[in-house]
Each structure stands twice: as C-alpha cells, then as structure tokens.
Amino acid sequence: MTEKAFQDHYPDNLSYCYGCGRLNEHGLQIKSYWDGEETVCIFQPKPYHIAVPGYVYGGLIASLIDCHCTGTAAAAAYRAEGRAMGTEPALRFLTASLHVDYLRPTPLGVPLEVRATIKEIKGRKVVASATVAAEGQVFARGEIVAIKVPEHLMLK
C-alpha cells in the first residue's frame, strides 16, 4: 500500500501512543489503512510477544485491536465529515471500552491481519468491531467503544 497510514496523519503531540504513535520509539507503531469499507493493519509480533510457547500474547492482541480501532474511528469520523484525514481540526479517539474474545491460541511467528469495520458513528462516539487473523484463519474478535478526544486533552 502506498497511501499514508491513518497514524501518520496524527498531530505530533498525539503521536506518542505506545500502540500506534509513530514517534514512540519503544512502541508498536502499528499502521492502519482503508480497504474498501473495512480497515486493515498488518503486524508482525516480535518473538518476545509470547503467551505460552508458540502463541501470541493476548495483551498484544488487545492492544492491536484497541489502536487499530481508534485509528479506524478517526478515519471514519473524517470520512463522515467529508474531510481528508489530517485536516484541522484534528480528530482523535480514546477507548471507552474494549472487549476481546480469544477464540483459540494465536500462532506466533506469522504476520497478523487486523481488520475493522464501523458499527456506529453518533456524536462523539464510534463503535468498531475487529478480527485478528493469521494465515487466513480468525483467532480473535474484538469490539471497542471510542470517544472523541476532548479539546483539553488534545492541547496538553
């Protein structure tokens, strides 16, 4: 994919998130893109992102769902306003709630594909659902409720 990732449009002061900030050198730096009406993020876990031997750490899967879905919420909010991502005023979202169902242990050592769709956009609230797949099989499903970041947090 050649277009900029959602996260590469975030303002610098909101680009330190451990999961998705491009300026957090210790973080995961996930990248999310539109793929039609869905969004997609490919992430290769590190060998130390382990749960029991051979399987991916569940907290990493929760983190991927969380940040991919808040990015998806921002992208969808721009789209709903008919604005290009990155235009002012900036739109960013925080997670109000996160739910993950771990369907079966996720294999470690292969890229993970996180896909999200928007279930609802209403006022400051966006609901997004996601799947985490590897080698074509879904290993986890998640849903988040995201809330638009208030101005006083954006300016901090």
Place this chain on the structure above:
Amino acid sequence: MTEKAFQDHYPDNLSYCYGCGRLNEHGLQIKSYWDGEETVCIFQPKPYHIAVPGYVYGGLIASLIDCHCTGTAAAAAYRAEGRAMGTEPALRFLTASLHVDYLRPTPLGVPLEVRATIKEIKGRKVVASATVAAEGQVFARGEIVAIKVPEHLMLK
C-alpha cells in the same frame, strides 16, 4: 510483601509470557499476591507506556488486567484444591475473553494498583474481575473469563 508472587511459582516453560513471565526480559514481569480474599499487583508504567500526553496507554491497562487475572485464576484454583501454589500438576490459565471499561484517563507517572476478585470457579473456567486504581481512585474496571491451559499446551 515478602511471600513469592503467583508468577514466581509458574513452571519455567510457562514463564515467558510478555505480561507476567519472570523469564521474559522484554516483558512487563508483573507480580501478583493475595491480600485476603482479593489479589493485588502494583505496577509502575514506564514513561513510554503513554496514550495521549500525561495518560497511560489503554493496551497496557488491558494487559495488566489480563495477566493479573489469569494469575489470580491460577492462585484461586490451587486454593480451591487445597494445594500450595507451584505444586504439581501445575495449573495455569489462558484468557478466553477480556473486557475493560476505561472510566477516565489514567494518569501516567504514578504506580497503578490492580486488584482482582474471583466471581466464579467452575470446572476449567474461572471468572475474575479487576479494578485499576492510582492514588486511591479507580480509573478502569475489567473482567476476564479464564480457561485452564490444556495439557498439550503445557508440554510444548
């Protein structure tokens, strides 16, 4: 606290979990203890465990709840069997589902106190709920459904 943490009783081959494995040098290495009928884990986030400036990354909070609750599930399962933790056969739990409600942004720079209680133990399944507090105020609540790790994963 002077007693051994739950995680320090895990068998070596199950001690590489990114969240709670004492042998994962890249991981969080959380430590959980009984405190009466509750369990407690104190964790100091690193400066890079950031969401928006000044606040803790939600994926870290999910990870703390996840690993503290699976540890709590193991400890409670031993207690239910009247066995000391660490005795054979080893009991460890994986997360089947995780839910987190982020009540308000969690301040970064202070220790977090994760507390869990057991809601249900039945067969291979344990349900545990948790709070994440800082400076005496609760910032997040969570619940997990944990399932006893099958023998074939324990032996891998």
